[in-house]
Amino acid sequence: MQSQIKIALIQSDLVWENPEKNRENFSKKIQSITEYVDVIVLPEMFTTGFTMNADKVAESMQGETIAWMKELASQTNAAISGSIIISEEGKFYNRFLFVEPSGKVSFYNKRHTFTLAGEEKTFTAGSDKVIIDYKGWKICPMVCYDLRFPVWARNVEDYDVLIYVANWPKPRINAWDTLLQARAIENMCYCIGVNRVGIDGINIEYSGHSGAYDVLGNSIANFKPFEDGIKIATLEQRHIEAYRNKLKFLNDIDSFKIN
Template identity: 60%
Template structure:
């Protein structure tokens, strides 16, 4: 498949209320007229960025994942984002990629946000994920992972990096700059989906969800501080032409990430 159409869902999040958030997302997604391939939701889209998972964490048999499967089937599209998962007496900030077939692929956030004490509450993930969907290779990462270029490095020959986030307004310049940098250095599309609104801890989020091509050119322009859905179509031809012409990935350093 030479084209991949994405829907970036930039939205406010009702604090720690998964049922209400699912209902709101359903309404938003049902308004999308285009036939898209992937709907992308923010980090911890069902609860907000909470450091109190007790009572709000779900299992892999929980209602939010069931909702994602049902919606993916109805829309004949993948749906993804991260939620709080409880598993084997641990909590994870887990990215879920749900295909229309019902198949689920998971990535547990590696870089836990120490400024908020995330590492004291959630277990660290140690495995990178490469999703193959409609002949596209997609690498999903979560929020704070964006600050660490070694973990984001394109050693798997992926086509798209997807970051889902709750990235606060006060540091949004870093968000903008790093998304662009990851696209340029990895010669891939980079998609970042961030929330808007104010959470229960009084942190403000301004969105700035965006898509960049392999040259760091911005393809989407979300309205800061406002909810919205942006549709963007990625093209395989752009990746091939850029990499064939520049070949920068051939000169990349070899390294090993230790857990």
């Protein structure tokens, strides 16, 4: 196991329904990172913004964006992650992708489709929780609205890091801040949240507030509101072990089943 990993959080505006422009933008941002990082996290639907016009912009698992992610992962020697719209067997998914430098691709389909925006009418909800083993770290990927459902994120797999990618609007940003911190505390893990900024194609405003929290809920990386930029969070395995061994809260969790 690697005792320490560095995660780059990229908070950015997105060009509405324009994958090519968004890939260009993120290429420049990723190439501007001067220190070594292990994982780079982009927002939810980072090629399009949070659009329900899936038939217009969806890609396949053999599409341009995954090829681009593979190339950048190889160039930077860092895993590239974030969600995009995937079309597969006649269905659309809001899919979190985790692309390693080796070319290995892991993915998680967003379970909680955002009914307030009618996401469930276009996208198929995922059914499987996913744990990605990368450099000995257990990473649990989640997408936006999943953040409001703590049972789904409950740490029964002994994972080390929760990563949420989002298009979380400004009016409800206090919930985003609060719940990211809560997920870290209750699961005794690091919790990373990467949100977008700017105004999208349907006039919804996003203020960002991306951040990283340690096992005790302390902030270890955060952005100014509306900031377009990159922050790097350093995660230490010894931090997790020290507090889990001392406090042992995860030993007392309730058992449950999810249907």
